[in-house]
Amino acid sequence: MSLVPDGTPLVLLNAFPVDRSQWDPLLEALPDLPGDIITFDVPGIGDMPLPDDEPSLELIADAAVLAMREVTGHDSAVWVGCSMGGYIAMAVAERHPEAVAGLGLLGTKAAADTDEAREARLALADSVEGAAGHPDPRAAAEGLVGTRGEAREALVAAVAANIARHGGDGIAWGQRAMAARPDRTEVLAALDVPAFVAVGEHDAIAGEAAAHEMAAALGVEATVLPGVGHLCAFEEPGPVSALVAALIGSADGDS
Numbered sequence: 001m002s003l004v005p006d007g008t009p010l011v012l013l014n015a016f017p018v019d020r021s022q023w024d025p026l027l028e029a030l031p032d033l034p035g036d037i038i039t040f041d042v043p044g045i046g047d048m049p050l051p052d053d054e055p056s057l058e059l060i061a062d063a064a065v066l067a068m069r070e071v072t073g074h075d076s077a078v079w080v081g082c083s084m085g086g087y088i089a090m091a092v093a094e095r096h097p098e099a100v101a102g103l104g105l106l107g108t109k110a111a112a113d114t115d116e117a118r119e120a121r122l123a124l125a126d127s128v129e130g131a132a133g134h135p136d137p138r139a140a141a142e143g144l145v146g147t148r149g150e151a152r153e154a155l156v157a158a159v160a161a162n163i164a165r166h167g168g169d170g171i172a173w174g175q176r177a178m179a180a181r182p183d184r185t186e187v188l189a190a191l192d193v194p195a196f197v198a199v200g201e202h203d204a205i206a207g208e209a210a211a212h213e214m215a216a217a218l219g220v221e222a223t224v225l226p227g228v229g230h231l232c233a234f235e236e237p238g239p240v241s242a243l244v245a246a247l248i249g250s251a252d253g254d255s
Contacts (some may be wrong), residue, residue: 078251108228200228204229
């Protein structure tokens with residue numbers, strides 16, 4: 001999606017294991033922005049093929065910066081990542097800090113996995129490698145959606161259908177990439193750019209404690225979004241669009 005390409009570009013990095021259509025509700029809610037908007041899938045998800053390389057968030061980060069620069073002609077962008085997308089955005093900040101004009105983190109963590117979480121990721125990766133897809137898309141979707149009441153079923157069904165589109169090898173690649181990530185709290189503390197951190201009230205995967213830790217490292221206040229879960233921009237795009245628009249405005253004001 002390209003608007004008037006005069007301002008700072010916006011790169012949206014999606015959660016796992018859903019593709020870039022996660023951002024469709026947010027894109028509809030965003031006001032007109034002055035720069036390009038880029039979304040793309042991670043390896044093995046959606047339209048993105050698997051590389052021959054070992055699973056690595058750093059590989060994705062490097063490719064994302066290169067693609068952003070080739071597509072937009074800009075040296076830097078505002079990076080907004082949800083969950084795995086947040087991990088990638090933080091890898092961009094570590095490896096290419098000059099490419100970061102602003103940073104938005106949604107439902108993610110700067111900390112590395114605990115030993116237990118890492119082992120669970122690797123076990124799931126082993127179980128789905130070579131399989132047609134995720135063993136239980138519905139159960140995975142239930143854990144990603146925090147919305148309650150009448151709207152919940154449609155959201156869960158949409159997320160489950162998205163997860164079901166992706167093959168087991170792509171899911172395994174992503175889990176192994178995330179399992180290998182380091183703690184990047186100090187990366188955030190070293191940044192001096194406009195930023196926001198937000199988390200859903202019912203996010204049982206990332207949680208408020210992680211949001212407050214990242215916000216403290218960035219020198220900002222975390223925003224807790226009521227009534228939603230891990231995929232907060234998909235569940236309730238309005239409040240997230242306001243955060244993104246303000247971040248773009250701050251980045252353009254600093255440039």
